[in-house]
Amino acid sequence: xxxxxxxxxxxxxxxxxxxxxxxxxxxxxxxxxxVVVGLLAxxxxxxxGPGAGPxxxxxxxxxxxxDYPAEWRVHDASAGFSGGSVVAILGTVRIDPACGVLRVDxxxxxxxxxxxxxxxxxxxxxxxxxxxxxxxxxxxxxTLTAGGLPAALTVSGPNxxxxxxxxxxxxxxxxxMVTNGYTLRASLRGPGVAEMRAQxxxxxxxxxxxxxxxxxxxxxxxAEAAARAARVxxxxxxxxxxxxxxxxxxxxxxxxxxxxxxxxxxxxxGGPLPGPLPVACATAVEPTELGLWQLTLTVAWAAGEGYPAxxxxxxxxxxxxxxxxxxxxxxxxxxxxxxKPIVTPAxxxxxxxxxxxxxxxxxxxxxxxxxxxxxxxxxxxxxxxDRVYVVSGPVPSGGRDWYRVEWRPGRSFVPLFGWAVxxxxxxxxxxxxxxxxxxxxxxxDLATVVELLPAERLLCLGRRDLIxxxxxxxxxxxxxxxxxxxxxxxxxxxxxxxxxxxxxxxxGSLSVQLHPDAGPGLPEGVPLVVTGHFDDxxxxxxxxxxxxxxxxxxxxxxxxEQVLRCREQFVITAIHVEPPELLLGG
Numbered sequence: 001x002x003x004x005x006x007x008x009x010x011x012x013x014x015x016x017x018x019x020x021x022x023x024x025x026x027x028x029x030x031x032x033x034x035v036v037v038g039l040l041a042x043x044x045x046x047x048x049g050p051g052a053g054p055x056x057x058x059x060x061x062x063x064x065x066x067d068y069p070a071e072w073r074v075h076d077a078s079a080g081f082s083g084g085s086v087v088a089i090l091g092t093v094r095i096d097p098a099c100g101v102l103r104v105d106x107x108x109x110x111x112x113x114x115x116x117x118x119x120x121x122x123x124x125x126x127x128x129x130x131x132x133x134x135x136x137x138x139x140x141x142x143t144l145t146a147g148g149l150p151a152a153l154t155v156s157g158p159n160x161x162x163x164x165x166x167x168x169x170x171x172x173x174x175x176x177m178v179t180n181g182y183t184l185r186a187s188l189r190g191p192g193v194a195e196m197r198a199q200x201x202x203x204x205x206x207x208x209x210x211x212x213x214x215x216x217x218x219x220x221x222x223a224e225a226a227a228r229a230a231r232v233x234x235x236x237x238x239x240x241x242x243x244x245x246x247x248x249x250x251x252x253x254x255x256x257x258x259x260x261x262x263x264x265x266x267x268x269x270g271g272p273l274p275g276p277l278p279v280a281c282a283t284a285v286e287p288t289e290l291g292l293w294q295l296t297l298t299v300a301w302a303a304g305e306g307y308p309a310x311x312x313x314x315x316x317x318x319x320x321x322x323x324x325x326x327x328x329x330x331x332x333x334x335x336x337x338x339x340k341p342i343v344t345p346a347x348x349x350x351x352x353x354x355x356x357x358x359x360x361x362x363x364x365x366x367x368x369x370x371x372x373x374x375x376x377x378x379x380x381x382x383x384x385x386d387r388v389y390v391v392s393g394p395v396p397s398g399g400r401d402w403y404r405v406e407w408r409p410g411r412s413f414v415p416l417f418g419w420a421v422x423x424x425x426x427x428x429x430x431x432x433x434x435x436x437x438x439x440x441x442x443x444x445d446l447a448t449v450v451e452l453l454p455a456e457r458l459l460c461l462g463r464r465d466l467i468x469x470x471x472x473x474x475x476x477x478x479x480x481x482x483x484x485x486x487x488x489x490x491x492x493x494x495x496x497x498x499x500x501x502x503x504x505x506x507x508g509s510l511s512v513q514l515h516p517d518a519g520p521g522l523p524e525g526v527p528l529v530v531t532g533h534f535d536d537x538x539x540x541x542x543x544x545x546x547x548x549x550x551x552x553x554x555x556x557x558x559x560x561e562q563v564l565r566c567r568e569q570f571v572i573t574a575i576h577v578e579p580p581e582l583l584l585g586g
Contacts, residue, residue, distance in 0.1 A: 060210075061087050062125055063174065064182055067206040069199050077104040077122070084126035084183075091186075093120040113163045114189040119196040121203075122185045125174075132317075132328050133173045133181055133290070146172050146207040150289045164189050166197065170204055173290055175213040178317045179326045214291035214320055225320065226285045229293050231255040232322025234283070243508045244410035245271050246386075252281035253297055259283055265299075268336050269314070271383050275340020277301055292325050293318040307337030342384060345427045352423045354390050354403055359456060360422070360430040362386045367429050369407055369418035371555055373397035379418045379554075380409060387433070389455035391417065391561060406455060406564070412496075412508040414479045415454045415568070417555050435459045446471055446499050450508045454568040457534050469529030469576070472498045473522045479511070480554070484544040489513055489536060489566050495522050497530070497570075512570045523577060531574040535567045542566030 056067040059074065068074075068090055075089040086106045089095070094115055099108035106122070114120060128135075138152035145151060149172060156167035164187035172182045184204065188196045217225045238250035247267040254261045260282040266273055282298040295316040303309040315328035345363050354360060362382045369388075371377035373395055382388065386407075393403030400421050408415040422430050437460035438448055446468050449457060476496050484490020493511035512532065514522060522528070544562040546554055557565065 059088070059090070059123075061123070062182075063210040064123070064172075065208045065210070066203050068121075068203050072119075075104045076102065077106045077109065079106055083129055084124055087123045087125065089120060089122050091118065091120040093118045093187075110162075114187055116189055117192050118189055119200070120187045121200065122183075124183045124185075126171075126181055126183050128179050128181070132178045132315075132326070133171070134178065134288075136171055138171070144170075144204070146170065146204050147175075147209045148213050149173055149175065149209075149291075151204065159187065162187055166193055168197070168200060172207070175209050175211045176290075176292070176319060176325055178290065178292065216287050216291055216293065216320055222287070226287070226293055227255075227257055229318050229320065229322035230257050230283060230285045230295055233293075233295055233316060233318050233324065234297075236322075236324070237316070239508070241269065242410075243412040245269075246411055247271050250297075252279065252299070253283050254281070255283070257283050257285040269312075272385055273336055274338040274342060274384075277337060277339050278304075288317070290317070291320070293320070293322075301337065304337065304339060307339065310335070310337065312336075345429075345431075347426045348423060348428055351401070352428050354393065354422055354430070354432060356390055356392050358390045358432045359387055359435050359453065359459075360390055360405075361433045362388070362430055364429055367420060369405065369420050371418060373402040373419050379416065380407060382407070382420075387436070387453055388420070388430075389415075389453055391564065392558075395419075404558075404561075406453075406561075408454065410508075411450055412510070414493075414511060415565070416480075417557060417561055419555075444468075446497055446510060447507045449570070450510050455564070457570075458567055461534055463533050463535040465531055465533050465573075466570075467529060467531050468497065470527040471530060472526075473524055473528060474498065474509075475522075475524065476511075481546065481548040481550045482544050483547050484542065484562075484566075486538055486542070488516055489538050489569055489571065490542050490544045490562070493569070510570055512572055515571050515573045518573050518575060522572070522575060526577055529576040530572045531576075532570050532572040534570055536569065536571040539563055539566035539569070 055070050057070050057072075057074075058067050059065060062085070064087075072090050072092060075095060077086045077089045079086045089104055089106075089109060095104055095109055096112055099105045099112070109120075133150075133152075136152045138154050140153040140155060142150055142152070144153055152171040154169045154171075156169075158165050159167055166188040168186040168188070170182075170184040172184070174180045174182065186200050188200075216222070234250060234253055234255055238248075238253075241247045241250050247269065249265060249267040249269050252261060252263050252265050260280050262278070262280050264276050264278050265281075266276050279299050279301045282296075282300075284296040284298070286294050286296075288294050295318055297314045297316070299312040301310055317325040317327070319325050342365065362384055365383055367382040367386075368375075369379045369382065371379055374397065388405045388407040391404040391406055394401035395404070396402075401423075402419045403422055404417060405420050406415045406417055420430075422428065435456045436452060437456065438444060442448075444461070444466055449461075449466070449468070452460060474496050475494055478492025478494060480492060482490065482492045493513055495512050495514065496509040497512055498509045499507050512530075515532075515536075540563065542563050542565075543559075544557055544565060545551075546556060
């Protein structure tokens with residue numbers, strides 16, 4: 001028996017972390033397209049496939065394997081496209097040489113017609129952009145398994161386009177995934193349809209995966225395992241939402257499955273709501289046949305003054321340890337109620353002038369930060385109550401006054417610079433506010449610092465020494481690619497400080513720089529107490545240059561902005577490992 005093996009160097013769909021809402025290398029898309037690419041080489045190798053007999057061969061490709069009749073031919077039809085790929089064509093069908101010899105053009109193949117007594121099986125991968133595996137409604141019901149996982153089979157009748165008498169399509173999930181899978185699409189033309197169908201049924205029954213399907217615990221340990229996975233998942237979702245969207249929405253969900261919490265929220269999943277909303281937040285977890293937990297987060301609210309009752313629901317799938325395996329692409333459409341109406345600002349009598357160095361609060365939804373002093377490339381969209389720092393301006397352009405502003409895509413992300421207008425049709429879009437400084441005499445901890453805008457840290461805390469701890473440190477890649485002088489201060493930060501719950505916590509992190517006199521590096525994995533300050537004296541002559549993709553997608557920093565960014569760095573001057581008497585820096 002022979003094995004047809006496809007060397008699998010294709011990129012499997014990655015579960016990407018939640019990223020910021022900016023362009024270039026700092027862009028997210030929360031929820032973008034997954035593309036599975038299959039441009040791979042073929043090789044014929046001898047060997048025995050699982051369960052294969054003397055009249056069978058074994059196919060392997062893109063993580064999938066199965067046995068097929070030895071008299072069938074295998075044609076390389078590898079081609080990638082947005083949302084999936086074609087892997088191969090198998091069967092007794094004779095393919096027109098005009099469609100390709102070494103590699104078949106799949107579009108050319110589909111224009112052809114089956115010969116009498118032939119079968120064609122097209123194997124491919126798919127990334128579902130508007131559904132998950134469980135959303136399919138197979139005509140044959142959920143009665144099949146393939147490789148230990150559920151399989152959906154849909155059977156169709158004659159097709160005049162290719163001359164087939166019967167169509168069969170199997171849809172299989174990729175192990176550990178719900179929005180990515182495999183498709184096996186067969187066309188059969190008689191005579192001999194019954195025999196060919198039996199061959200296809202046997203082929204599907206022999207399916208195996210290179211990556212075994214995950215297995216959930218059962219028995220008395222299952223409930224605790226489900227609760228543990230839910231805690232890990234909700235903490236991760238909550239942390240990402242706070243870091244990148246300044247939203248504490250997921251804090252309303254209890255980490256215990258089956259529990260409901262009645263509370264009042266001010267944030268939705270994408271940012272602040274128009275006003276406070278009394279809600280009931282429910283958490284539910286259940287096992288699935290894919291070896292994944294299904295986590296359902298539900299928010300419900302009763303009718304109130306001026307708005308009807310409503311409900312919002314999210315579905316997430318989790319690996320056994322709580323790591324994300326995907327979320328349902330289509331969420332219930334929800335019109336979040338306006339419990340605090342947005343007030344249209346009154347017209348201005350004179351042009352609005354914002355003094356540079358001011359913190360301003362956004363008054364209206366949809367204030368856009370632009371790359372240039374024109375409406376072209378947008379960097380971000382601000383919502384009411386968002387705060388930004390005005391660096392300079394106004395600069396007249398296109399009949400409007402533009403201000404240079406510094407804003408941050410999320411509380412843990414480095415600030416960026418862009419342009420914004422502050423009035424439209426004679427009405428203000430922002431208003432000057434006092435910096436959100438801690439009250440006098442209040443203790444300053446890491447969470448307090450993270451909450452402040454980078455410029456507010458200078459305005460509120462100045463250059464005074466701060467002692468932060470206990471904190472945890474983690475090495476990380478810089479958010480933005482920067483070269484600078486002095487390199488230790490002007491370059492991108494490689495370190496982040498986290499609170500007592502370390503990176504698993506939900507309060508965000510602070511990127512930091514290490515003063516050369518404080519030592520060569522920061523110890524990871526142990527509680528620390530660090531001493532440091534903002535506005536380091538070395539910032540006075542600081543020079544920074546954006547490099548790589550960021551140089552092309554972000555706005556270049558002026559000399560004054562370069563100095564500002566260096567002043568905003570938290571510089572660690574001493575490191576104390578708990579217990580405090582062990583001093584690593586002085």
